[in-house]
Amino acid sequence: MKRNHNKIGKQVIDLQIQSLKKLKKSIGKSFNDAVELISKCQSKVILCGVGKSGLIASKISATLSSVGIPSFTLSAVNSSHGDLGSISKKDILILISYSGNTEELRNIIQFANRNRIKLIGVMSKNNSLLSRNSNIKILIPEVKEAGYGIVPTSSTTAQLALGDALAISLMFLKKFSKMDFKKFHPSGNLGKKLRTVNDIMLKHNKIPFVYENSTIEKAIKIINSKKLGVVVVRNNKKETTGIFTDGDIKRTLQKKSNLKNLLIKSFMTKNPVSIHKDVLAAKAIGIMNEKKITSLCVYGTTNKKKTIGILHIHSVIDSEIL
Numbered sequence: 001m002k003r004n005h006n007k008i009g010k011q012v013i014d015l016q017i018q019s020l021k022k023l024k025k026s027i028g029k030s031f032n033d034a035v036e037l038i039s040k041c042q043s044k045v046i047l048c049g050v051g052k053s054g055l056i057a058s059k060i061s062a063t064l065s066s067v068g069i070p071s072f073t074l075s076a077v078n079s080s081h082g083d084l085g086s087i088s089k090k091d092i093l094i095l096i097s098y099s100g101n102t103e104e105l106r107n108i109i110q111f112a113n114r115n116r117i118k119l120i121g122v123m124s125k126n127n128s129l130l131s132r133n134s135n136i137k138i139l140i141p142e143v144k145e146a147g148y149g150i151v152p153t154s155s156t157t158a159q160l161a162l163g164d165a166l167a168i169s170l171m172f173l174k175k176f177s178k179m180d181f182k183k184f185h186p187s188g189n190l191g192k193k194l195r196t197v198n199d200i201m202l203k204h205n206k207i208p209f210v211y212e213n214s215t216i217e218k219a220i221k222i223i224n225s226k227k228l229g230v231v232v233v234r235n236n237k238k239e240t241t242g243i244f245t246d247g248d249i250k251r252t253l254q255k256k257s258n259l260k261n262l263l264i265k266s267f268m269t270k271n272p273v274s275i276h277k278d279v280l281a282a283k284a285i286g287i288m289n290e291k292k293i294t295s296l297c298v299y300g301t302t303n304k305k306k307t308i309g310i311l312h313i314h315s316v317i318d319s320e321i322l
Helices: 005-026 029-039 052-066 103-114 154-173 178-183 188-193 216-226 246-255 281-291 313-319
Strands: 045-049 071-073 092-096 118-123 136-139 209-211 230-234 240-245 274-276 295-299 307-312
Touching: 005 154, 029 118, 029 136, 029 154, 045 052, 052 071, 052 092, 052 154, 092 103, 103 118, 209 216, 216 230, 216 240, 216 246, 230 307, 240 246, 240 295, 281 295, 281 307, 281 313, 307 313
Parallel strands: 045 071, 045 092, 092 118, 118 136, 209 230, 274 295
Antiparallel strands: 230 240, 295 307
16 A cells, blocks of 8 residues: 655644744743843853753754854763763853753753853743753743654754754844854855855965056066966056956957057056955856956955955856855
8 A cells, every 4th residue: 555655744844833833932031031141151052952852952052153152062971970070160051851851961950050050941841850940941832743742853843943043143142244154164065155255366476467557568478477368457556447358459459460569558448347355255256247257356445446356267166166
C-alpha cells in the first residue's frame, strides 16, 4: 500500500506553525527584560540545555556570537564534574528546559543562585524548578509535539525562534551593523556578499595614474604595463579629471593617425564614474553592469576627485563575488 508521506509532513509543519503563533503572542515584558540584561553583560552569555534543548542552546549561542555577543554552551553533565569553574560572576546564564524540571540542570541552578549569577530561564511550566530560581522567566507556551505527541519538535522550534528573536533584538539594540557582521563572517557566501569595494579594489602603486598633460603615447605605455586597459588621469593637485581606456585609443586613432604628441587631456573621458570605498562590492558591480564599464574610480573622502583605488572587472572576477 502506497502511503502519503506528504500528508504527515504537512501535519508536522502545521503543528510547528501553531507553536510559533502561540510563541508570538507570549512575547512580553520578560523578553524585553532579557534583552536589556544581556545587552549590559560585561562578560559572556552561557547557554545550557539537555537533549534536544541542548542542541538548540548551541545554535542560539552561535547566533549570539555572530552578532557580537560573546557566548558559548555548557554541557549539563560536565558542569557537575568541574565545568562550573568556567562560569564567572559577570556572566549571564540562559538555561533551556521545556518542562523546567530537568534534573541535570539542578547543580547549575544552585551554583548560579549561590554565586548571584544572573539566570534567564526558558521553560513552559511556571511553577517548575527553573522558573522558581530564575531572575528572568521566559515562558514559552505549552505546545503539541509531533509523532504521537512525544517527539520534541514543536517545542524545539519555539525555543529556536525565541533564540533568534533575542539575538536580532540585541543586534538592533547594540546598533550592530552589516559591516560589524562582516567582521565575524570573513569567509563563505556571507563574507562574499558583505565585501566592500575597499576589500577588492587595487590600491597604491597598482593604480595606473597618468598626468593630464602627458602624451597619449605615455598613457599607452602605462596601460600596457598595468594590463588593466585603463589609466586614471589627474591634474597637478592629484585630483582625478578623467580616464583613458583601450576604447578611447581606438576612437582617437579613427580621428588621428599619429598619437605621439597628442595630450591625453584632450581625448580622455571626463568625469569618470566614481564610488566610495565603503560601498558593498555587489552594488558596485551593479553600477558597472548598468553603465557597461569595466572599471570604477574609488574615493575615500568627501572629495570624489581624490582617487585612492580602482575597482576593475578583473578584481571582481578574482573575488568570486559574481
